[in-house]
Amino acid sequence: MKAAYIETCGAAEATIKYGDLPQPTATSSQVLVKVGAVAVNPIDTYLRNGANYWELPKPFIIGCDLAGTVAALGPQVKRFKVGDRVWGSNQGLLGRQGTFAEYAAVDEAWLYPTPQNITDEEAAGCALVGITAHLGVVREAGLQAGQTVFVNGGTGGVGSMVVQMAKILGANVLATAGSEEKVVALKQLGADVAVNYKTDDVATAVKSFAPSGVNLYWETVREPDFDRVVTYLAERGRFILMAGRDARPPFPVGPFYVKGCSLHGFVVFKATAQEQRACADDINRWLASGKLKANISRVLPLAEAAKAHQLQEANTLQKAGTLAGKIVLRP
Numbered sequence: 001m002k003a004a005y006i007e008t009c010g011a012a013e014a015t016i017k018y019g020d021l022p023q024p025t026a027t028s029s030q031v032l033v034k035v036g037a038v039a040v041n042p043i044d045t046y047l048r049n050g051a052n053y054w055e056l057p058k059p060f061i062i063g064c065d066l067a068g069t070v071a072a073l074g075p076q077v078k079r080f081k082v083g084d085r086v087w088g089s090n091q092g093l094l095g096r097q098g099t100f101a102e103y104a105a106v107d108e109a110w111l112y113p114t115p116q117n118i119t120d121e122e123a124a125g126c127a128l129v130g131i132t133a134h135l136g137v138v139r140e141a142g143l144q145a146g147q148t149v150f151v152n153g154g155t156g157g158v159g160s161m162v163v164q165m166a167k168i169l170g171a172n173v174l175a176t177a178g179s180e181e182k183v184v185a186l187k188q189l190g191a192d193v194a195v196n197y198k199t200d201d202v203a204t205a206v207k208s209f210a211p212s213g214v215n216l217y218w219e220t221v222r223e224p225d226f227d228r229v230v231t232y233l234a235e236r237g238r239f240i241l242m243a244g245r246d247a248r249p250p251f252p253v254g255p256f257y258v259k260g261c262s263l264h265g266f267v268v269f270k271a272t273a274q275e276q277r278a279c280a281d282d283i284n285r286w287l288a289s290g291k292l293k294a295n296i297s298r299v300l301p302l303a304e305a306a307k308a309h310q311l312q313e314a315n316t317l318q319k320a321g322t323l324a325g326k327i328v329l330r331p
């Protein structure tokens, strides 16, 4: 089968190969998925670049997310049959093989049925980012209808899911983006207030949106400014942190605890299969009813996986601003 894979870590153009690898077989509770679409996540680029969070299989097929059709079943599979359409995430992580290939063998615990009205591109584009947003908004923050939410980076992969889910749950949302086009996109995603963080006065916008501060602040950038954010939070406000492994910013201890705020950090790949499936069930319901939409910025052929990684890095790391959502690839 054709696959995008690496044999050594390093820069995308130097390490990502596109070529033939043996097709996997589904054993025990694994499902063999004929891949229809995959999506890029920033963590794919960190792993490829040598982040060394865990040992990678050799060769390592890059990628976490996938959507496609069940082609074969391991003997212990219970939830799926050949021909079912499925999506999932969490491959390529914790030592598992990745998804950027024509076929992937995935344990059924990490797969979910794809709603009929949703394409493989859309399902893959919602996978890791949708589960991340759901874990943060529901499990970590316990967001309630009528509460106020600030999403910093609201058109990004994760941010665009957070904006939509917060609206689905009945919250009021202020979100930021770095261009006028993206401010328009924020409105289309459902944000009540859309702020250009490069040209608008964010503090003034927050003051008029939530005079007593926001109940939930979601950071998607890798260098959080705690001093600034704590001034935006309401009494007992929650602060979600899920990016910036190397960040070591100063922390305003007094203002934070006197307001009774709480800080919630998490990584999606440490959530159990059961927790992630609960997220996927809601995501599927919301996709099927049209309440949640994939936010796809670019679709490329799988052969252009190296270009896709460069584009993701240019945006997530160098802040090029040339993406507004997910990069999806088709084998």
Ligand SMILES: NC(=O)c1ccc[n+]([C@@H]2O[C@H](COP(=O)([O-])OP(=O)(O)OC[C@H]3O[C@@H](n4cnc5c(N)ncnc54)[C@H](OP(=O)(O)O)[C@@H]3O)[C@@H](O)[C@H]2O)c1
Pocket (backbone or CB within 6 Å): 041, 042, 043, 128, 129, 132, 152, 153, 154, 155, 156, 157, 158, 159, 176, 177, 178, 179, 182, 197, 220, 221, 222, 241, 242, 243, 244, 266, 267, 268, 269, 315, 316, 319, 321, 322, 323, 324, 325
């Ligand atoms: N903990 C977890 O489980 C988990 C899961 C998924 C992702 N992550 C991490 O979360 C981060 C975001 O992931 P992603 O997939 O959403 O990446 P992404 O699609 O590249 O989004 C990054 C966002 O940051 C925004 N941004 C950049 N500079 C900004 C600034 N100064 N102020 C406000 N917003 C700014 C961008 O907005 P503009 O384009 O408008 O500038 C964009 O919306 C990555 O570091 C990723 O590794 C962690």
